[in-house]
Amino acid sequence: MTESVQIQSLNQFALNDRLANYGDGVFTTMHVSDGKVGLMSRHIARLVNDAAALGLTVSKDSIEQLITQALMQRSDGVLKILIGSGQGGRGYSRPDTVSLSAAVSWHLVPAFYDDWRRNGIALAVSPITLAQQPLLAGLKHANRLEQVLVKRAMQNMHCDDCIVTDRNKTIIEASAANVFWYKQGIWFTPELSQAGVNGVMRQFILQHVNNIEVGEYHLRNLADAEAIMLTNALMQIVPAHSLVMGNQSDIVKYSLEPVHAIQTSLKCAYDQESACA
Incomplete structure (x- = not known):
């Protein structure tokens, strides 16, 4: 056609x-x-x-x-x-x-994104899981009912955004962003062959940051991460300062510094990819 x-x-x-x-x-x-x-x-x-x-x-x-x-x-x-x-x-x-x-x-660009980029956000784990569909994985298609359910569930959660997994607790993304985490000098991010959106900011980061491993990771990998960042074209790069893994007492704290370093190191390259039509 x-x-x-x-x-x-x-x-x-x-x-x-x-x-x-x-x-x-x-x-x-x-x-x-x-x-x-x-x-x-x-x-x-x-x-x-x-x-x-x-x-x-x-x-x-x-x-x-x-x-x-x-x-x-x-x-x-x-x-x-x-x-x-x-x-x-x-x-x-x-x-x-x-x-x-x-x-x-x-x-309008959400006004709180500037604060998020500086001070970080609170994360929780979404009770809504994503289905596996390799024919649609990675695409920004217009059928976003899963994300509607994720956002609806967030209304009853005490967080700014959430980590979304599949039914096997494999990390996929956030509610409307991709996710990266840092441990011992290496950044990690999920591969998206079964579910999720391959965001343009994700693509940009994968091209410009060398120490990144892409693979299949379980939710437990976030329990001992040193830093987490969410990325999309609008919020760009946002650090997380905490993640509620289970109940409200099971909170993991993260450093903002590795994410702030990424923000600074990529600014010039990002500006170079901003263009007039």
Whole structure:
């Protein structure tokens, strides 16, 4: 299936819109400051690659055009782009001809992220676990019901964010971020072949930090870690100062310094990847 000559603008959902009905599409959220989009090329590649994994063809040029048009409206904030598979019938099958749609929206950057980056956050372990689905693992697809359940459970938890595992207690990610932890000079992060989102900030860090091991890790690996950081395109790099492993008395404390060192060492490289459309 190929996209139409021009992606159709999506301002409101039709009753038969596949993005609204099935989450049949992909999205990305970008941090924009002074007209520059952080990690822009990685966001574009995500949309192209993740759409292709769902059998949708979208061009790099068409996404760049969407970003350019959006930057004419605002130069600061959170820019979100949704790419959907268009309209269809009642069933799950796509029509023979797919006409892609794009929804572009602006949002405020959460004001508390600056404090999080400086002072760290409190973590707990989510009671909601993620299913294993290798066909969707790594993708920022639009069906995020698992994350909705995670966020709903967090309303009754005394934490800023949570560690999310699969049913085997294998660490996957946070509620809306990737997770790294530090021990004896090495950073660790989960591989995401079965579940989770391969975030653009995660990709950036894996490229620019040498001492990182990627693998399958059990929740107990966080019990003796020295530091933990969460990463995504909006919060960027945030340290955790504590993690409740089980009951409220089972709290692990972490140092902020290794994360602050990463923040400082990557600032120049991050700025170099911020671009105007």
